Amino acid sequence: MISIVDDDQSFRESMRQLVILLGYTVETFPSASDFLASPLLPETACLVADVQMAGMTGVELHGHLVDAGYAIPTILVTAYSDEAVRDQALRDGVVCFLSKPVDVDHLDRCLRSALRSATPSKDSS
Structure with missing residues (x-):
């Protein structure tokens, strides 16, 4: 399952439709707190x-998940490109950093890469 977290409802819905067209099961959330409170969190194979x-x-959400022991491959998207934020996010383990509007082919490659790198959702140690 791909979880999409975005506070922009129109983008969230269009991204949901796009990811479904690429063949994935999708759940959407309007905020990081809604995602973190969801019982679907452990089922998430990739986070956008x-x-x-x-x-x-999104950067803070990724860091929170890592700190909590969740190994969810993460793709970040932004309308405001910032190289410093992008570079730091990639160093921190984000799989892809995409600009809005999202290129479908690039998103598809990122989802495939993220799912290949997926490990169990929660460390069992």
């Missing part, structure tokens, strides 16, 4: 999150 969100950003 917006960088700029109220409350907790």
Whole structure:
């Protein structure tokens, strides 16, 4: 399952439709806190999150998941490209960093790469 977290409803819905057309099961969430509170969190094979969100950003969400022991491959998307943020996110283990509007072929490659790198959702140690 691919989880999409974005506070922009129209982008979230269009991304949901796009990922479904690529053949994946999708759940969407309007905020990082809604995603973190969801019982679907452990079922998430890949996370697609917006960088700029109220409350907790996509970068912060990725860091929180890593700190909590979740190994969910993450793709970040942004309308406001910032090389420093992109470079740091990639160093921190984000699989891909995409600009809006998202290129379908690039998204497809990123999803495939993320799912290849997937490990169990929660460390069992």
